[in-house]
Amino acid sequence: MAIAxxxxxxxxxxDNEDYxxxxxxxxxxxxxxxxxxxTSNEGGEVASAMTVEHFGHAWESNDLETIVPTIAWLKKQAKIENDAIIKAGQRFQELSQMATTVVLAVLFDEKVVIANLGDSKAxxxxxxxxxxxxxxHILKNEIVRRGAMASADASNMVHANSVTRFLGVDxxxxxEISQHDFVADDILFLTSDGITKVLDYKTIKQIMRYEEPLDIKVFDMIQQANEKGAPDNVTAVLVTHEKD
Structure with missing residues (x-):
């Protein structure tokens, strides 16, 4: 497994509120x-750092090796972390509304489990x-998925792109958790929403297909996003089965 x-x-x-x-x-x-x-809530950088570090250290301490118990663990850990963020906000008034999106992947032999809240992407x-x-998990998508409105109409709503799910506040x-095939020669890409605001799928795919080590691809992804005037923080994770 290679990761960058x-x-x-x-x-x-x-400032950077990604972690x-x-x-x-x-x-x-x-x-x-x-x-x-x-970003609209004070303390976003605290919530994002807490989430990654807490999820990460909790993962390091377990011995899960199959998909079904991993999914159950993720659901439980999301609740634990949500409570932790809310309690931290209750102790510090300036952090009372802090929140964060999250996307994660757990890698198995030829499968990957994806879990997310918000608009960070896999x-x-x-x-x-x-x-x-x-x-x-943004307003227009949630409304369309419930069958309450057509996609074109939902896109014209006020606050259509407002995030509807996150850790913190409530x-x-x-x-949301799903599992997918992840086989030889596949490349997994995780990102906050900053990169996809400025780079289209064709450009992202082109960078992912470079005949370069993963860390060079990640660097180029960030660089090209910034050259396009990235208005938000930009984060990229690439994973393959092959060793760099």
Whole structure:
């Protein structure tokens, strides 16, 4: 397994509320995770750092090696972390509304489990086709998925892109979890929403297909996003089965 990641404030911001990490549990299963502090809420950088570090250290201390118990663990851990963020906010008034999105992947032999809250994203490049594995939890998408409105109408709503699920603020932490094939030559890509605001799928796929080590691909992803005027923090994680 080869993993590379990098985070950057972006070309328009000085602070970075993204946080990223990679962790291995007691039986050698790897988790990669990206959290993006909700910018409109004070303390987003605290919430994102808490989420990655707490999820990561909890993962390192377990011995899960199969998918079903891992999914149950993720649901339980999301609740634990949500409670921790809320309690931290109750202790410090300036952090009372802090929140973060999160997307993570747990790697198995030829499968990957994806879990997310919010609009941080997971993609898979398979047979030269780039597919988003996660669902963006934003207002327009949630309304369309419930069948309450057509996509075009929902896109014209006020606050159509407002994040509807995250860790923090309220007691509901409805993490969406799915499993997918992850086989030889596939490339997994996790990111906050900053990169996809400025780079289209064609460009992202082109970078992922470079004949370069993963860390160079990640660097180029960040660099090209910044050259395009990335208005938000930018974070990229790439994972393959091959060793760099």
């Amino acid at each position: 990641y990098r985070t950057d404030p972006g070309s328009k911001r000085h 990223v990490g990679s962790f291995v549990n007691k039986v050698g299963r790897t988790m990669v995770i990206v959290a993006d502090g909700v 993609f898979l490049l398979h047979n030269n086709q780039l597919t988003q594995l996660s669902n963006d 007691e509901h932490a409805d993490m």
